[in-house]
Amino acid sequence: MNTTKIQTKRILSEVSRNFSHTHNLTLPETRCLKDMTIGILKSKTVFVNQIAASLRESIPLRKTAKRLSTQYLKDDYAERVRANHLEQVTINQEDFIAIDGSDIIKKYAKCMEGLEYVRDGDTGEIGLGYNFINLNAIDGEGDITPLFSKAYSFEMGDYSLNNEIKKAVGSVRERFDSKGTFVIDREADGEILKDFFFSLSNQCIMRLKRNTSITYKGEKLQVSKMVKKMHFDTEQKVTKIRKNKKVVQSYELAAVQVSFEAKRKTHKAWLIISRNKRHGGLCYLLVKSDKKSALEAALWAFDGYGKRWRIEEYHRHIKQAYRLEDIQMKTYNGLQSMLAILSIAMYILYKKISALHVKLLLESGYNYLNKHRISELTNFIYYKLSKIVSNLLIPVRLRWKVERTPSNDNLGQLSLMFN
Numbered sequence: 001m002n003t004t005k006i007q008t009k010r011i012l013s014e015v016s017r018n019f020s021h022t023h024n025l026t027l028p029e030t031r032c033l034k035d036m037t038i039g040i041l042k043s044k045t046v047f048v049n050q051i052a053a054s055l056r057e058s059i060p061l062r063k064t065a066k067r068l069s070t071q072y073l074k075d076d077y078a079e080r081v082r083a084n085h086l087e088q089v090t091i092n093q094e095d096f097i098a099i100d101g102s103d104i105i106k107k108y109a110k111c112m113e114g115l116e117y118v119r120d121g122d123t124g125e126i127g128l129g130y131n132f133i134n135l136n137a138i139d140g141e142g143d144i145t146p147l148f149s150k151a152y153s154f155e156m157g158d159y160s161l162n163n164e165i166k167k168a169v170g171s172v173r174e175r176f177d178s179k180g181t182f183v184i185d186r187e188a189d190g191e192i193l194k195d196f197f198f199s200l201s202n203q204c205i206m207r208l209k210r211n212t213s214i215t216y217k218g219e220k221l222q223v224s225k226m227v228k229k230m231h232f233d234t235e236q237k238v239t240k241i242r243k244n245k246k247v248v249q250s251y252e253l254a255a256v257q258v259s260f261e262a263k264r265k266t267h268k269a270w271l272i273i274s275r276n277k278r279h280g281g282l283c284y285l286l287v288k289s290d291k292k293s294a295l296e297a298a299l300w301a302f303d304g305y306g307k308r309w310r311i312e313e314y315h316r317h318i319k320q321a322y323r324l325e326d327i328q329m330k331t332y333n334g335l336q337s338m339l340a341i342l343s344i345a346m347y348i349l350y351k352k353i354s355a356l357h358v359k360l361l362l363e364s365g366y367n368y369l370n371k372h373r374i375s376e377l378t379n380f381i382y383y384k385l386s387k388i389v390s391n392l393l394i395p396v397r398l399r400w401k402v403e404r405t406p407s408n409d410n411l412g413q414l415s416l417m418f419n
Helices: 003-018 027-043 048-054 061-072 077-088 161-176 191-199 223-229 294-307 309-321 332-352 354-363 382-393
Strands: 096-105 116-119 126-138 144-152 181-184 204-208 213-216 219-222 234-242 245-262 265-276 282-288 398-403 413-418
Touching: 003 027, 003 332, 003 354, 003 382, 027 048, 027 061, 027 077, 027 332, 027 382, 048 061, 061 077, 061 332, 077 144, 077 161, 077 332, 096 116, 096 161, 096 294, 096 309, 126 161, 126 309, 126 332, 144 161, 144 309, 144 332, 161 191, 181 191, 181 294, 191 204, 191 245, 191 265, 191 282, 204 294, 213 223, 213 265, 219 223, 223 265, 223 282, 234 294, 245 294, 265 294, 282 294, 294 309, 309 332, 309 382, 332 354, 332 382, 354 382
Parallel strands: 096 181, 181 204
Antiparallel strands: 096 126, 116 126, 126 144, 204 282, 213 219, 213 245, 234 245, 245 265, 265 282, 398 413
8 A cells, every 4th residue: 555545544544533522413413524524625625515526425416515504504513513622622731822813804795694894804904704713722832723713793693802702712711721821912902801811710911002001010001111111131032934034033021010900800910021123113911920030921921922823824824725715605604614614624634633744745745845945844834734635635535334332322433434
């Protein structure tokens, strides 16, 4: 058996293993979830017809699409898929959990349920579409574990961004409790969310706006005024990749203990400011941490907030490689289900087959390493992996059978076969 077939078998084995213990889905619902997950990886799209076509079933395409839609259009399907996914995932205490929102712009759509006016994050223009929120865990090596994905629309009765963030965080904490440090950008710089995050048992890192006020030594000041009162006595160098070239930037760090009021409560925190030595750009971080010294807190928070950028790369990847903004779902339930299933497909690509990443890049027979440098194996490799996994899975035709195994609840198991 050649290397390509072995790699294909290992990928499918990881997919099958990921769905071997679905605790809140029926057998037809589990089969739909597996089929659509593999279909997304094969077709590199969120179009249901193309996902159905990629499965290469012996029945008419419309019947395959109808079989899938019967399951994923259920009212609570997306919610149960998200809950089941969180049961399969593990994270460590030291991981950072990045929280970030993005948008799906539907410039020409008219009939999709729940459309509202949203701001396009790429152009800054206002147009019809959806907002959605993602939570991804990022470990010390920068590896991504997709955890949670959900769209929200005020047209469909969703209350506010603050409420959606709190519900998303609540879902993750229900599974992981105090594991992980939440990292969030300036959307959390408000009284409601600052009180919410600092009332949790988790540590957190949030970026502040320059006009946000804190209390330092009994004096209430805007954080932009704190720069002159703090000593930038620590330096950190960061290597970034721009146009396939390494760019080294130096930052100065300063940290002091401060307090702030939110919802009539006083919270203590670290204020950490980073300053770019080249152009003087400033970043203000409000940090809840168990670090004892200013130096430890500054270095840890700087590292954690830097890893938040990985979720921005993740959003760009699913939009470009899987054409998320071209999604065609008339119902809001269908949109939610597709986002939940897409996050599982990305979990398999990013995490479940992580042990295969280097072999897939080097030995799969598809040469996507343009310059044959080590950096091509360590940078954001998931665009290349998306192509390789798709090429490996396209020839596969799935066959399913139900194996009944004795159990207390008399439930069967689904087995995945292929030829």
